[in-house]
Amino acid sequence: MTLLIVGATGTLGRQIARRALDEGYQVRCLVRNPRKAAFLKEWGAELVIGNVCTPSTLVPALAGVTAVIDAATARAADVSSFERVDWNGKVNLIQAAVEAKIDRFIFFSILGAENYPDVPLMEIKRCTELFLKESGLNYTILRPCGFMQGIISQFAVPILEGQPVWLTGESSPIAYMDTQDIAKFAIRALAVPETGNRTFPIAGNRAWSGKEIISLCERQSGKEAKVTTLPLGVIRAIRQTFRFFEWSWNASDRLAFTEVLATGKPLTADMDEVYKTFGIEPKEIGTLEAYLQEYFSRILRKLKELDYEKNKQKEAQAAKQKKKKMMY
Ligand SMILES: NC(=O)c1ccc[n+]([C@@H]2O[C@H](COP(=O)([O-])OP(=O)(O)OC[C@H]3O[C@@H](n4cnc5c(N)ncnc54)[C@H](OP(=O)(O)O)[C@@H]3O)[C@@H](O)[C@H]2O)c1
Numbered sequence: 001m002t003l004l005i006v007g008a009t010g011t012l013g014r015q016i017a018r019r020a021l022d023e024g025y026q027v028r029c030l031v032r033n034p035r036k037a038a039f040l041k042e043w044g045a046e047l048v049i050g051n052v053c054t055p056s057t058l059v060p061a062l063a064g065v066t067a068v069i070d071a072a073t074a075r076a077a078d079v080s081s082f083e084r085v086d087w088n089g090k091v092n093l094i095q096a097a098v099e100a101k102i103d104r105f106i107f108f109s110i111l112g113a114e115n116y117p118d119v120p121l122m123e124i125k126r127c128t129e130l131f132l133k134e135s136g137l138n139y140t141i142l143r144p145c146g147f148m149q150g151i152i153s154q155f156a157v158p159i160l161e162g163q164p165v166w167l168t169g170e171s172s173p174i175a176y177m178d179t180q181d182i183a184k185f186a187i188r189a190l191a192v193p194e195t196g197n198r199t200f201p202i203a204g205n206r207a208w209s210g211k212e213i214i215s216l217c218e219r220q221s222g223k224e225a226k227v228t229t230l231p232l233g234v235i236r237a238i239r240q241t242f243r244f245f246e247w248s249w250n251a252s253d254r255l256a257f258t259e260v261l262a263t264g265k266p267l268t269a270d271m272d273e274v275y276k277t278f279g280i281e282p283k284e285i286g287t288l289e290a291y292l293q294e295y296f297s298r299i300l301r302k303l304k305e306l307d308y309e310k311n312k313q314k315e316a317q318a319a320k321q322k323k324k325k326m327m328y
Contacts, residue, residue, distance in 0.1 A: 001190065002026040004065040006052065006093060007072030009037050010150050012108065015183040016069055017045055023187055023248070030061045049108035052089030058096035068097050069186055082253050087124045094128075094135050104138050104196070105184055111143040111201050111267055116260055120253040127200065140189045141199040144182055145267040146174040148204075148291045151213060155225075156295060159217045164228040166233060167214075171261045173207035175268035181285045188278045195277060201269030205287055216289065220296045232262045 003020055007013035008029035018195055020027045027045040031037035034047050041047055050057030052072060060070070070093060074085035090107075095107050109125040116122035132139045158165045182202055189195040208216075214225045239255040260267075275282055 001066040002028060002064055002273045003190075004028050004030060004061060004068045005045075006030045006068065006070045008040055009033075010071055010073070011147060011229040012144075012179045012182060013069075013071035014040070016071055016186050017171075018043065019180075019183040020069075025187075025190075028061070028065065030058075040234050052086060052093050055092045055096060058093060059100070060098035062096055062102065065100065065102060066328055067106070067190055068093070068102055069106045071186075073145045076251075076254060082121045082124050086121065087128065089127045091131060094132055094137065097137055098135050104140070104190060105132065105134055105135075106142065106189055108186075109199075111145045111203065111269060112260075113143070119256045119259050121257060122260065133197075135315045140195045140197075142178060142182070142185055142189070142202050143199065143269075144202040145204070145207075145269070146176045147182070148176045148178045149286060149294070151176065151288070152295060155210075155213050155217050156221070156292065156299075159214070159223050159225045160299065162223070162226065164226045165214060167210045167227055167229050168258050168262055168263040169229065169232050171210040172264055173209040173266040173268070174210070174261075175203035175205070175207040175266070176288055176299060177202060177204040178286045178291055184280060184284070185274075185278055188280060192278060198277075200274045200277070201271065202274070203267075203269045203271055205282065205285065207266040207268040208288060213267045213288075216292060217296075219294050221300070232258065254328060263268050 003025050005013055005017050005020065005027060006029075006096045009031060013029075017027055017029060021044050027040075029037060029040050029045050029047055030050040030052075031047050032049070032051050033039070034041075034049060048057075048061045048255045049060045052058070070090070072085065072089070073081050078085075091262075094105065107128065109129050109282055110122060113129065117126075127213055128140055132141065154251035155165055157163075185200070185202055214227060235255055235258050271282070
């Protein structure tokens with residue numbers, strides 16, 4: 001079976017590519033920049049250059065492909081908006097997959113997308129789910145709540161560096177999952193026919209609020225967090241200002257996501273049925289405690305090694321200067 005992975009250079013996409021290769025699938029990745037994707041080639045994937053916003057690049061990418069796994073989304077650093085990539089681009093991809101008579105199409109949405117019509121990315125996910133369901137393709141929609149990997153830049157790094165950690169009022173607890181585990185569900189879906197034409201939540205074992213994550217990071221790193229709470233009103237005002245300029249629509253749409261987190265409603269779901277259908281044991285899925293423990297112990301060990309090297313260099317330099325002084 002040949003897979004086309006879209007978004008394989010991303011946080012989740014790379015884990016899907018890794019798992020697919022480990023399980024013996026022929027993997028082709030649609031990439032915008034082959035230099036940035038060189039690691040995928042080293043792993044054994046075939047690269048095809050393309051862009052979901054350029055339909056003509058999708059036809060050759062889909063030739064000979066059995067299944068598509070789409071883990072692409074607009075990048076924060078790009079000028080491209082969610083509307084251009086996550087809506088127009090996905091419509092292009094789904095239409096091209098229909099034309100190419102692809103057997104399976106796996107799409108990543110977000111849990112609860114139907115509940116936030118005023119949040120651009122959520123509304124786009126809801127519409128894309130509908131478009132895919134009506135396309136006639138044999139689809140599986142996976143709806144994660146949040147990625148553990150995102151916690152590193154949002155909480156762990158600022159706490160380690162003594163930088164402020166930003167929180168917005170009542171932040172909704174989120175049932176994060178490691179992208180390596182999410183990849184297991186995506187790849188398993190290909191082998192389990194019962195996952196066809198169905199939608200599944202993808203939630204970690206428990207939902208964590210921002211405050212709980214900060215306490216966990218503090219305990220595991222031994223450092224105290226500098227927490228700054230930003231009122232929702234301020235974020236809304238910044239968002240409106242950004243909305244005024246076309247070049248900052250992307251940033252404005254991203255800020256809108258804080259509306260989801262500010263509801264205080266937990267982003268989580270019961271996973272019993274999902275584990276059963278996919279034939280995955282809950283104990284195969286990592287916890288946030290274990291994920292952060294592994295991260296902090298690795299980083300703190302590295303910092304200790306660097307400190308040791310620095311001290312050794314200082315001692316060597318001091319000894320050299322002492323020797324020089326004794327010679328004169
Ligand atoms: N992050 C979360 O917590 C979360 C939660 C729920 C659902 N999801 C969903 O999970 C999926 C993966 O998210 P992620 O955080 O892993 O994404 P990510 O790290 O931001 O990666 C985005 C990927 O999409 C590619 N891409 C962007 N624009 C493209 C275009 N025009 N044509 C082709 N490829 C393009 C990027 O390629 P380049 O390397 O070339 O930029 C990159 O490979 C998305 O559908 C997202 O909505 C994420």
